[in-house]
Amino acid sequence: xxxxxxQVGQTAAPEATLFWILxxxxxxxxxxxxxxxxxVHSAILMAFVMIALAIFYIAQGAPFLGIVQVVVYxxxxxxxxxxxxxxxxxxxxxSLTETIRGLRPIAIIGAVGFGGxxxxxxxxxxxxxNAVGVEAVNADGNVQGIANLLFSTYVWPFEVVSALLITxxxxxxxxxxxxxxxxxxxxxxxxxxxxxxxxxxxxxxLPAPGVFARHNAVDVPALLPDGTAAAASINASLKARxxxxxxxxxxxxxxxxxxxxxx
Amino acid sequence: xxxxxxxxxxxxxFTIGAVGVVVRRNAIVVFMCxxxxxxxxxxxxxxxxxxxGDLNGQVIAFFTMVVAxxxxxxxxxIIVTIYRSRRSASIDDASLLKR
Numbered sequence: 001x002x003x004x005x006x007q008v009g010q011t012a013a014p015e016a017t018l019f020w021i022l023x024x025x026x027x028x029x030x031x032x033x034x035x036x037x038x039x040v041h042s043a044i045l046m047a048f049v050m051i052a053l054a055i056f057y058i059a060q061g062a063p064f065l066g067i068v069q070v071v072v073y074x075x076x077x078x079x080x081x082x083x084x085x086x087x088x089x090x091x092x093x094x095s096l097t098e099t100i101r102g103l104r105p106i107a108i109i110g111a112v113g114f115g116g117x118x119x120x121x122x123x124x125x126x127x128x129x130n131a132v133g134v135e136a137v138n139a140d141g142n143v144q145g146i147a148n149l150l151f152s153t154y155v156w157p158f159e160v161v162s163a164l165l166i167t168x169x170x171x172x173x174x175x176x177x178x179x180x181x182x183x184x185x186x187x188x189x190x191x192x193x194x195x196x197x198x199x200x201x202x203x204x205x206l207p208a209p210g211v212f213a214r215h216n217a218v219d220v221p222a223l224l225p226d227g228t229a230a231a232a233s234i235n236a237s238l239k240a241r242x243x244x245x246x247x248x249x250x251x252x253x254x255x256x257x258x259x260x261x262x263x
Numbered sequence: 264x265x266x267x268x269x270x271x272x273x274x275x276x277f278t279i280g281a282v283g284v285v286v287r288r289n290a291i292v293v294f295m296c297x298x299x300x301x302x303x304x305x306x307x308x309x310x311x312x313x314x315x316g317d318l319n320g321q322v323i324a325f326f327t328m329v330v331a332x333x334x335x336x337x338x339x340x341i342i343v344t345i346y347r348s349r350r351s352a353s354i355d356d357a358s359l360l361k362r
Contacts, residue, residue: 023272030279030299039291039352046295049276053302056269060313062321065305065328072328077298077335084339085291088352099288099355107285111278118274122267131266132316145318146325154322161329168333175340178347 015059026052039085047078061134064143207233220245269310276303290342290352294335301331 029045029052036042050073058066137145150158185193195203207222207230221244222233234244276299283296305324312320346352 019268019272023268027272027275027279030276033292033295033299034279034283034286039289042292042295046299049299050302053306056272056306057309060266060269060309062309062312062324065309065321065324068325068328069305072332073298073302077332080335080339081291081295084343087343088291088346104286107282110285111282114281115274115278118278119271122270122274131314134313134316134318134321136316137318142318142321146321149318149322150325153319154326157326161326164333165329168336172336172340175337175344 018055018059022052022055040082043078043081043085046081047074050074050078061138062142064146202232209233209235217245219243266310266314270307273303273307273310276300276306288353288355290345290354291339293354294338294342298331298335301327 026049029048033042033045033049036045050069054066054069054074056066057063057069134142194205207224209218209222210220210233218235219238221229221231224230238244280296280299280303283299284293287293287296305327308320308324308327310320312318312324342352345357349356
């Protein structure tokens, strides 16, 4: 009888192993989220913590929540985060200067205090309590059990949540919508503008990048008839990213013309 | 191992998330820390559900997930809007009301 009570209160040995491997890892990953400089690395560590939590849910008799956690959090939410990170700039690293003086020490002291409070509270509140376990309520299956509650006791909150979802979707669409201040110029207007601007040099369009016969790529400026590089032939964003190759190697002075002279 | 260990882990993760919200300056990282706090709360809901042998905790955790998903959608839209007008995702730059 005592053995049985112990078995109910204690979780199975494989679960303990799982916990003691994954829990420290997830705490380390969560701490790393605070400490790493780049937002992308934070996102990856966050995804790890979320997957670890999903495994904990499944281990605790909540397979439905575990799967939802993987699908919703590591799938949709983290993908959204990464998407926004790409939009905002992947290398937008944090400035590590303190804007409010003494914020960090206060935050750390506060966190140690809060964490200590929680842990001591838990230690006193749960001593000697035996876990009942969800095996009995999961007898018909976890999904069925949750559905029974969701569509009886919680049917009204469930409907309200659907309204919330629609509101959030509409709200984000309104927020992300962006009005053009001017109307988009038509092809005709662009053409007229090209011809009426200062010089006629670019009237037929900008020169294409690449160098004929020796090198043909978008990251190399074209050579003008006088042998110099045509700066206008390179895409402005390539130039801004510093991905443009130097075309001096292909300029007229360095081209090996001996082959032509032999003939 | 006692099931209460999950509660300790939940408290730790919540605290770490709270520190992140206070300390980090990048709006997206702050947002991820808020998600971490929500997840930590969910873990304690699931654990309490197991301790009490009652599925109500799991249903509440499910609702938390839905609300968190809504929050992420709207929050990220706000971040994108702020980024569009200020070219920065730092929460210190959005201080127009202070001046």
